[in-house]
Structure formats: structure tokens, C-alpha cells
Amino acid sequence: MSDEEDMVVTPWEVRGKVDYNKLIRQFGTQPLTDELMKRLQKHVGELHPQLRRKLFFSHRDLDVILDLYEKGTRFVLYTGRGPSGPVHIGHLVPWIFTKYLQDKFKTRLYFQMTDDEKFVVEQNLKLDETAKLAYDNSLDLIALGFKPENTYIIFDVKDISLLYDIALEVAKRVTYSTAKAVFGFQDHTNIGWIFWPAIQAVPCFIHTKLTGEIVPSLIPAAIDQDPYWRIARDIAPKLGYYKPAQIHCRFVPGLGRGGKMSASEPETCIFTTDTPEMIKKKVWNAFTGGKPTVKEQKELGGNPNICTIYQYFLYLFEENDEELVRLSRECKSGDIVCGDCKAVLTERITKFILEHQKRREKARDIVGEYSISRN
Ligand code: TYM
Numbered sequence: 001m002s003d004e005e006d007m008v009v010t011p012w013e014v015r016g017k018v019d020y021n022k023l024i025r026q027f028g029t030q031p032l033t034d035e036l037m038k039r040l041q042k043h044v045g046e047l048h049p050q051l052r053r054k055l056f057f058s059h060r061d062l063d064v065i066l067d068l069y070e071k072g073t074r075f076v077l078y079t080g081r082g083p084s085g086p087v088h089i090g091h092l093v094p095w096i097f098t099k100y101l102q103d104k105f106k107t108r109l110y111f112q113m114t115d116d117e118k119f120v121v122e123q124n125l126k127l128d129e130t131a132k133l134a135y136d137n138s139l140d141l142i143a144l145g146f147k148p149e150n151t152y153i154i155f156d157v158k159d160i161s162l163l164y165d166i167a168l169e170v171a172k173r174v175t176y177s178t179a180k181a182v183f184g185f186q187d188h189t190n191i192g193w194i195f196w197p198a199i200q201a202v203p204c205f206i207h208t209k210l211t212g213e214i215v216p217s218l219i220p221a222a223i224d225q226d227p228y229w230r231i232a233r234d235i236a237p238k239l240g241y242y243k244p245a246q247i248h249c250r251f252v253p254g255l256g257r258g259g260k261m262s263a264s265e266p267e268t269c270i271f272t273t274d275t276p277e278m279i280k281k282k283v284w285n286a287f288t289g290g291k292p293t294v295k296e297q298k299e300l301g302g303n304p305n306i307c308t309i310y311q312y313f314l315y316l317f318e319e320n321d322e323e324l325v326r327l328s329r330e331c332k333s334g335d336i337v338c339g340d341c342k343a344v345l346t347e348r349i350t351k352f353i354l355e356h357q358k359r360r361e362k363a364r365d366i367v368g369e370y371s372i373s374r375n
Helices: 020-027 034-044 061-068 089-105 114-119 128-143 160-172 176-183 191-195 197-204 208-212 223-235 274-282 294-299 306-318 321-333 338-363
Strands: 008-010 013-015 056-060 076-081 109-113 151-155 219-223 243-251
Touching: 008 223, 020 056, 020 223, 034 061, 034 089, 056 061, 056 223, 061 243, 076 089, 076 128, 076 197, 089 109, 089 128, 089 219, 089 243, 089 294, 109 128, 109 197, 114 128, 114 191, 114 197, 114 223, 128 151, 128 338, 151 243, 160 197, 160 208, 160 223, 176 223, 191 197, 197 219, 219 223, 223 243, 274 338, 306 321, 306 338
Parallel strands: 076 109, 076 219, 109 151, 219 243
Antiparallel strands: 008 013, 056 243
16 A cells, blocks of 8 residues: 555545545544643543544544533443454554543443444355454453443344334434435445444434433544444434534554554454464564664664554553653664564563453453343
């Protein structure tokens, strides 16, 4: 993939070099300003590194959520996963952030596992396979520390009777021409896929059905999911709900040159199920901002801005802002070389993944406690 390729960002495809400011304009979202972050800080205390580092960079109605919250109306969180394979660390970014918001605001999370979506969209996946992957991926969510008391996982196919009435209310109010304009559907798109966005809208509103409470939802996710919310936001007032709000993150890059971390390029992806050997191999083959030889690197320095290894420190594996600055400075001056950074990153990712895998195994015993239809 070349950087020059035209940018394409849809819920099913991300290509080319992503220009996030352009996306804000194209999608019509709002930048996450310093002012809004300060407002958020009043409620959360310390800002999460993903906020400080502007990895979450855009939103819709986060200000409205805070207005309501300050007047005593709580909100619920909603996010999800399309189970088409194992989870990679890119997926974990919005989920870790969701956990942070949940802890700070003590609020409920609805998490949608879209085994139905992946069945209609992916030619090669059977329904029992996506259902199994949904179960498997939910272990990753639970391993991040979410508690059953305030976390409700929706397994679409299994839980469809709970979702279907709201999905119909949504679908009836969205024309084919709107869906086509928003999602780029073609004549050859199967009709399961065309109906499907109505289902992704449902968890924005499900809390009211379950509890009678009318509260808004806030959706942390990467910006690729935004098209869904345009539709959900359009019809929400017609159904008597608040418009769902969003907070959008950038994409964790793959370990290759350019592009987001995507399971379609497994060699450039760290999966939560990878072994230490696989992690080491992938990190050591990563695209960096270094020079071809150690001698040149020491003389001329490297470029952290294009380095995937540096991005990993930035996104997940270096909490200390000063350390990040040091890394960047010493890379540019040639005081450190790529091998130094790769060794540290390999160690950190391996430690993280091995601990995650242990918690993931334990989650098998309790996954049923999280199901939205648990009773
Ligand atoms: P899916 O499975 O494609 O992605 C799951 C979540 O991970 C985010 N994401 C990334 N974040 C950072 N870096 C990356 N490289 C990266 N790749 C993916 C996605 O934005 C998403 O938040 N249709 C959805 C499932 C879904 C959903 C939702 C997602 C249903 N309801 C509500 C978010 C919010 C899907 O296929 O996600």
C-alpha cells in the first residue's frame, strides 16, 4: 500500500494515508478541543494518555453529554466488535479507553458482538464460525477487566429477539437512498448487509427498553464506525431518544509501511493470541523510521514520526510522556538505534499479551455472566 493512494475510510475498509483533519471535515464531526478536554478533566481527574496524546481526536455531542451529566442526567457507554477473526491490539485501544470512561463515570456498558454483520459481509465465514468468534472475542473484552455488574454483551444472533423491534423501528425510517449514500451499497450488495446498519443502531437505544430510563449513549470507537451513527443520530429524535454521542480515535497502524492494523495483513498485526515468538518476529520485521545501517543512523538520526515502533509506544506501551519525548529526541539524534527500541517494545508487548492471555483463559468461566440475556 502506498501513502499516495487515495484515502478511503468506511466501516469495512481503511486505505491510503489517513488525513484525520480531512476526515473531521468530510464526516462533519467536531475536533476534540483543549477546552472540551479541560471540561472532561473536571470529571475524570487525570486525562487518559490516549486523550492527552490526541489519539482520541474527534467527537459528536460529547459537549452535550457533559451538559446533561452536569445537570444530573447520566449516560451509558456503547461499543462493539465485528468478530471476523482474533482480536488485535488495535481493537483494544477503544476498549481500554471505554473501561477508563466506565470507571470514571461509573456507568453501564453495552457491547455488541456482530456475528450477524460478519456473516453477511464476509463471503467466507459461516454463521456458526462468526458465533464462535463472537464468544472467543468476548474473552478479550472481559480480560480487560470489565465487570458483569455493569457490562452487558449482546451476541446479535442469540439475542436478536431483544433487538428486533427497535431494529425495525430504525429500518422503517431509513431510506435505501440514504443507506446507499452513507455506506456506498452497490447493486450486488446482498440485502442482509443493507438491512444490517439498523441492528448496529439498536444498542444506542436499548437501555431505555431495558430500564425505562431515557439517557443518551456515548460511543468510543475508531472513526471508521462513524457512518453508522449518522443514521442513528438522524432517526433518534423521531423515536424519542437522545442522539447517540461519539468519541473517535485514530487507527493504530500495522507494523508494515502505512495503513491501519488490520487482520487482513496478519504479519503486520499483533493478535492477542500470538505467541512470544510470533510477537518477536513481527516487531523485528516492523517498518521503522531508522536508516539502512547503524552507522548512518548514528550519524544522521532516525525519524520517529514515520516509525511504527514509536507509534506503539505512543498508543499503548509507554505511559510516561517524558520518556516518549526522550525516545523521540534520542532517535533523531542517533543516540539510539532501531534495535534498541525493538527490543524494549518486544518485551513490553510480550509481557502485556502473556498477562492478557491468562486473564482471557479465566474469562471462559464467567462469560455467561456478561450476556445481556443472562437471566
Ligand atoms: P471492528 O471489529 O471492525 O472493530 C472493533 C473496534 O476496533 C476499532 N478498530 C481500531 N481501533 C484502533 N486502531 C485500529 N487499527 C482499529 N481497527 C479497528 C473499531 O473502530 C471498533 O471500535 N461493526 C463493528 C462492530 C460494532 C461496533 C459497535 C464498533 C458494533 N457496534 C459500536 C464500535 C461501536 C465492527 O466490525 O468493528
